[in-house]
Amino acid sequence: MADAPLHKPASKAWPEWLTGVILLAILAAVPLLAQTMGWGATVSFLTRIIILAIAAASLNLILGYGGLVSFGHAAFYGVGGYVVGILYHHYASDAPLLGLIPGASDMAITVPLAIVINALLAVVLGAISLRTTGVQFIMITLAFAQMLFFLFLSLKVYGGDDGLVVRRRNTLFGHDMRGDVIFYYFVLAIAAAWYAFCARLVNSRFGRVLAGVRQSERRLAAIGIATYRYKLAAYVIAAMGAGLAGALMANYARFVSPDMLHWIQSGDLMIMVILGGVGTLFGPAAGAFVLIALESVLAAWTEHWQLYLGPILVVIVLFWRGGLMGLLKKLTGGRIG
Amino acid sequence: MADPLLRVEGLQKRFGGVIATDNFTFDVRPGEIHALIGPNGAGKTTLISQLCGELAPDAGSVFLAGENITRLPAAQRIHRGLARTFQITQLLNEDTALDNVALAVQARSVHSFGMWRDARSDRALIDPARALLENAGLAARADVPVADLSHGERKQLELAIAFACEPRLLLLDEPMAGLGASESQTMIETLRGRKGEITMLLVEHDMDAVFALADRISVLVYGRLIATGTVAEIQANAQVREAYLGEGGA
């Protein structure tokens, strides 16, 4: 028995870490290339994509791997952004929040705080939402996200409809992060860490349970696994990832608005996950890249680009399962994807 | 005689106008194979669902080794020593046979919150899983996705997963369903191999299997228990023959 193979029979697939390292190397080289080639806005453009790729990866955890169709994921993304925005607001105005909590403008404080607050929020919302299944779950997650959207819309003190400007990007442990390139590398590092964490998570014991939840909860109950706690844990972890992305986006754009929590934002995240390939590790990143690139191209072409995105999306869903990763797998003969 | 391992008292379940389980009382003794037979629609699967905790009875109680498990959630019953197989196989179809059994082995642990170590190279899970697959005759098919397994192989896999739970009481919902002659024989041998070691409640239509394996038989008709006894007693029971085997008179 000692010689029995532990993994599946050898396939041609590259190990995931190899794909990841290569991708990371390419992305790390971009700022240098951009400088020499004179590609002006590339670094900034990519920063936005990478931040959304973090959010999409977090949704992929519960949606792609766990099969939980959460249509309210943008709520956590938006709350993460608002944590940064609100803390900066109080920092800049020197008046503490609720008279007690001082403002902050360093990512060493604001980002972890955004993550923690989202975790708490997710425990509450998830505990309620996960009591339901199927269409109910979809509708509830959408409803809760909309509820939070209205909440932030109504907080005139934090900009309300107009949103909140973060006049100056947060520092990191006191270091100035305003430069495009240094912020890009910071975001890239965070993304790499998050993806590495997700990779370990989906292959771990917890990840096996999650995959089981997607395929047959009945089977899991029959072997003695009480799925609720695992679904809730996954939901909270996913929310933390979305909050991380939201906090980074608030720093990138130096602006937060209720639109970050809007259901269309949730839809966008879902599109990224599906487009890239549900339940694959790099799918969300590919999906984020293609969707943003597609939006940019279409938007440059016509003001009404959503007119075309809509049907494109319908066609993709109906006819093209497996997404980009599936396509890549076919093209490379199974080596990647 | 030792106390029964499973005791069911006055179990009652109706769906609208239909009485699926009608004041059902019986017991299963430790170490025995107790068969439950009855015509289609008699309520056998509904009964299994109530014993497993998937369905809540309207009235009545279920005791496992003296403990009242009537209100115990389904997943917790597994940890009390219960396990079941599904009539229509309920497997993780995208995963491999090995993955399925390994998960059952994993489920024995207190929790599955480990988020770092790779579960597919965890010997504590893989080794017992491979052993179970070997016993089920599926060693060669361990790394095949369940979707690609034959029906007979899936039924064997269901059983291997149930064994992975190390149950005291195994509820088998038509394990022979859809199996060919030699596959049925293999299944019967597998079950017979564990006789005495694991107590079994065997719901079956295949009378050959029932007569080959059962110590006692209970007969269910329209949700009601109409007879319990040894194989010989049941075969001789006129009421059973009339209601189930369809013979009128002698």
Add this chain to the structure above:
Amino acid sequence: MGLLFEQVLNGVQLGVMLFLLAAGLTLIFGIMGIINLAHGSLYMAGAYAVAFFTLQTGSFWLSIPIALVIVAVLGVLIEYVVIRRLYARDHLDQVLATFGLILFFNQFATVIFGRQPLLLAPPPILSGHVTLFAGIPYPVYRLMIIVVGMIMAIGLYLLITRTRLGMLVRAGATHREMVRALGVDIRMLYTIVFALGAVLAGFAGAMVGPLSGVQVGMGEQILILTFVVVVIGGVGSIRGAFYGALIVGVVDTLLRAFLPNLLRTVMVGPEADALAGGLSSMGVYVLMAAVLALKPKGLFPAHG
């Protein structure tokens, strides 16, 4: 007291509209197993159709049947082109495909009608007020909506209780069972049901135009409220849709009506109003959470 009664009536009026939407949504889900996000787009289509034809022909009365026909045709078209392919798919695919439809229809409406809301006055007979008991004046138009909505509710009730279709809805039948039981062309049945849901949504939209104007995005706002109704009432249950809609309509309206004044006693003007707006929007969601805490499948789940 008079103010309270008036607001309760407003709540009932909102509830009746929500019922039309929720009933369609739950019917489509109950019979076909489809979650249709584009339901709000059909509502919007009804509103735009009425607005457009009223402005063109000058007749509100004429534009309503025209709008209903348009919406019915639109519904059939959507069913034929998109929905039909989703019957076998999982919920995620349905959500995304119909989400794509929303994007398309919203942009389509923007292209044709622009971003500015269309404003519409109710027809002369229906404008003005009528005096209810205790001397309370109430807009005729809103009263008409309540009456019409209740008639539709009764109609649906008869449909559910007196027809074979309704029997199957109540039984929460699956598609396969329905084919056997009805012995009817199942594809035709699905198309009809979808068109019925579309017409209900479009009718609700048609009536709301004179009240609040017609603009892009109105469908989604009310759709999410409709989801809350369906969740509270129980997925697949028309009865649940009815009671859920009334509860949500009344609670939402009362919160919006009375919370601002309540808050103004402790806060300053514009901030109080904005916060009140936010909190009253949140109210129904908190209600939804409370209902689910006690009854995860809603108040009147279809399968009992």
